[in-house]
Structure formats: structure tokens, C-alpha cells
Amino acid sequence: MKKCVVIGIGNPYLQDDRAGVVVVEQLEQGGLACQTEVVYTVGFEVMDKVRGYERAIIVDACKLGNEPGSILDVSVDDIFTTHALVNSHAITLGTTLKTGYVCFPEEMPAEIRILLIEVKEIKEFTQQMSSEVERAVAEVVARIRGMVAAMT
């Protein structure tokens, strides 16, 4: 098993939805003792990316009704819902990861930390994030550096 992977999820052209992508870009720019990946969807590709790692950190945008820029640190169980929008398009992150634990228990990470950043705007096609989310991205980058340092 490889040590750890940080995965950023988001659409780089869709306002605050790009937060996870930007986090990984900034981590890569500063160097990180950990594998990094960017995916633009939460389909089974995410499961493929975490398989084979001892630990995984996933960063995604969320829209849960919190203050824009809020950061949530959750587990797979926290975001898994049995009635989820399970489909070829809108399969959820929770379902993807839970499916991985059902089918590939020996290959899935012992720990997955999921950092969610509450969005403000995700309706317009632009690469400009809101100031609230930009601040949250900086905070998440710092937090992940600390988490990775503690792992290695």
C-alpha cells in the first residue's frame, strides 16, 4: 500500500465549485510529500484513485446551507445516504466510497478524511471564486499540509 493521496474534486470553470481543484493546485505548487490527484466528478473514478493508499484526503465543494466558506471535516459514513442519487451521472461521493469498501475492502484506505468547503455561488461559468471560498481554500491548504506532515 502506498502512503497517502490528496484528491481535489471540482469543476474548474464553475465558480466556487472549483475549490477542491484549486486546493490541490496550491498544494502542488508548494510541494507536498504525498500523491495528489484532481478529478472533475464524484463517480467511480474517485474510488479508483483512493484504492491502494493507506490514507486519503478528499477536498470537495459542498452546498449544505452553512455560511459560505465554512469548512467541514467529515467521514465517509457522514456523507453516505442509502437513498442517494445513485446513477450514471449524479452518483454521490458517499456512495462511490461506500461501494469501494463493499467491493474492495482490502484495497481501500484505512482512513479517509473528507474536507468540504461550503460554496457561495456555483451557477456562473467563471474561474473566479468568491472571497469567502478563497479564504477557505487557503485554510484547507494549510490544514492539509499539517495533516500530511503528521502522517509522514
Added chain:
Amino acid sequence: MKKIEINPITRLEGHGKIAIFLDDNGNVDDAFFQTVEFRGFEKFLQGMPMEEVPRTVSTVCGVCRGVHFTASMKASDGVFGVTPPPAGRKLRELFFNAHYVEDHSVILYALGFPDFVVGPEANPAERNVVGLINAVGAATGKEVLRRRSLAVKIFEMLGGKPNHPVAAIPGGWSKQLTEEERKQIEAWSEELVGLGELTLKVFDDVVLQNDTYMQLVTGDMYKVEVGYMGTVDDQDRITYYDGTQKVIDSQGAVVGTFKGKEYLDFISERVQPWTYLKFPYQKKLGAWKGIVEGPGTNIYSVGPLARMNVVKSMDTPKAQEHFEKFHATFGARPVHHILAYHWARAIELLNAAEKCLELSRDPEITSKETWNKPTSCPGEGVGIIEAPRGTLIHHYLTDGKGIVTDANLIVATTHNNAPINLAVKKAAKHFIKNGNVSQGMLNYVEMAFRPYDLCLACATHTVTGGQSPLEVEIFDSNGGLYKTLKNF
């Protein structure tokens, strides 16, 4: 009149809703599928360098990324007046067929099969991919997901990125394949053929051997008599990456064939005030006749079932066997039974896997000649492909420097808009009687649009609270809320 709303629709891309109107006796008077979201990609692309468009439009959708990428890449060939050399074209085809395998397998296992394997009236909490794995066993689920991931590896190896590829260049393909990589893809492709065979066996065991399900598949409640459009090669066989578009009417007569910009002679789009999604129709068959089926209609469908109806045969041996069984089962052509979309999709999965294997064994695939350099910019390009969900058209106009000045995208779900409305109305009429609306019945209605695997082009995937995946509101004849049903 009572009104039933299913909003948002479970298990499809983007935001839409179904509204079913009941008469005073509780029977279905009318039904509509509405798209309540507007993405506006055609406007967004204006001002963008054409060579950047494939990388950008691949983000239209996190799932359909390979199809918009491929269609716009082909259009960029036209914009710059250049065609790829044989190796460049074959790499594109290999990439695209791998995308077919991974996309079709997700559609079938996450969307289509749960209705049959777990059961159409099962609790929605179980009628999903986790419920499916629980039903078929983790070992089978693991094997399907493992083999599907090999298709994604091919997609990534050739495209440069796992989700949103970057290898497109006007006139070719930037990634050259080494012999070592070719051998790897060949080995993976052999496993993909196995995935196709396994998928057809699952369909056979679960659906074809089940009399109840076969009554659904071959019954009138899921039968929509419209015309069809798909793409054929020079031998009238199925093809996905490139070919000639063939249009037939609801009785199977060939309306005509076209290529490139000629699509404007065959397709018109009707706008309705109650939805953002347009209604394309066959203009060769006259002016807009409304959302009607049967002889004389000029609405049409695209996608796996449409392709089974317009082609003479498949272009690979294993898929051809299943193609023949498919048509022998239904008898008359064209096949109008929409649940057959799932069967057609499984056949295409096998076909695309066989194509991957065939292309990986082509000696020319490792040629270093993958790009013909553009030397001019005629400024107009049309890219038409058969996306997994159906014919996809990308049409671009640019200035002399290749900057996009106008764009037109017609996607599969748009082609299928009118048939989807017909299918939903028909199923609703069959299953909702005298105001009796159960959760299971509503899933039967949803089953009418799932075969089309709608993509409303919502690339957003943010984690939501997951509190309202399916909500049904029933209104009385005065418009007041009569009843609310939820699946959570």
C-alpha cells in the same frame, strides 16, 4: 385536476422534473418532462480559441466528458481544414470506444439494472448500485468495477487525464502509443470483452429469463413509436466515432442520410415555453406536428435503441450474435420498446470492447504519425459522433484566427426530449388509475425515462444534504396540496 410532481428526478444528470396532471377521476390527463436548468455553454464558448474548446467542453458534464471532447475535436479538424492521419484517427477511436465501455457499464449497473435486479417496486433506498451489489454479490460487483476501471485506464493513458482529456489537437492526437502501452491496452481490452459478455449474461439471467420483466420490456406501456437517427459506416454497420448519419421514420423507411453541416437540412428545433430543452424534429417529414407518435410523426429518438434500428449489422462478431438475438426477440423493425435501450446498451458495451481489442492489435496504432499540421483556417467545423446516449452534434464558426464566433450543440437528451415526454405520459397513463399513486407506480413512471439516461448537462457535483432526492407532490383540482410522497 390533480397534479403530481416528481422533483427532482432521481438518477439523472442535472435538474429536471416530471409533472403529471390527473383529471377529476384520478386518471392521467397529461404529463410533461421539464428541464428547469439552463447552462448556456454555447454562449460561454464564444471568444475562445478553437483548439482550447475540446478541453473546455469536456467539463460540460463530469460523465459525458469524452463525448463533448471528441465531437468538438472533430469540429476543430474542419475549422482548421485538416484531417488526422490513420494512426491519429485510430487512437481517437480507441480512446472513444474505451469511453463507451466505461460509460455504458456505469449506466447499466447504476441506472438500468437496479430496476430489474432489485425490483421496480423495491424501496428506493435499496434500488441503487449498493442494493444491486448486495443482490448480485460483492464478488460480481468487484469484478464489474475492476474491469470497468481498466477502460478508464485506457481513457487516461490515451487522453492524458482520467476525467477530462487533453490529447486533442486539430488534425490529430498528441499522444503517441508505445509498443509497451499497446500490449497493456490489448490485455486490458481482452478483459473488457469479458465485461461485455458478463453484462449480457446478467441481462439474460435477470431480464430475458423473467416473464414478468419481459412483459414490461415487450409490452405497450413502454412502447413509443417514433423515428430514429444513428450513424452507419460505409457498409451500413454501427459506428460511433465517425460515419454517415442515417434517419428513418417510425415505420422504418429511410428518410435520408447526411454528413456534417447537412444536419441543418434534416433537423429543426422547436422551442416550448415550459422547458429550457428544445424539441428537435425531422424537417424532411414536414413542419412541427407536436409531441405525437405513430405513422406520420416527425419526432425521433437517438441512442442505443435507435442505433439498433438504423444499422444493418454490428461490426464485431460477438456483438453481432447478440444483435441478431435482439431483433429475433422483437420481430418487426424498428423496435419501439424503450426498455430495450438497456439491452441495446449491453450489446454496444460488448461491441465497443471488441473494437478496443481490434484497434489495440492494429499494427498502425503505434505509428508516430499521429498529427497532420494545420496550415489554414477555413473557420467552420461540424463534429458529429454517436455518444453513448445518442447522436451528438457540435457546430462551430470562427474568425480567421480560429476564435469561436458562434457555436451550436445538439446533445442526445435534446434529440430525445419529445420521445421522453411521450414515454412518461404513456407509462403514467398505464400505471396510475383512479388516483391510486403508490411509490412503486411512480418508479414505473421513472423507468420510462431512465432508458434514455438523461444528461441535462449539470457539471456540478457538490455534496448536498441529500434531503430531497425524490419528492412527489399531489395537488387537488383547485391547485391545493393534496398529498406529498418522499423516498427518504
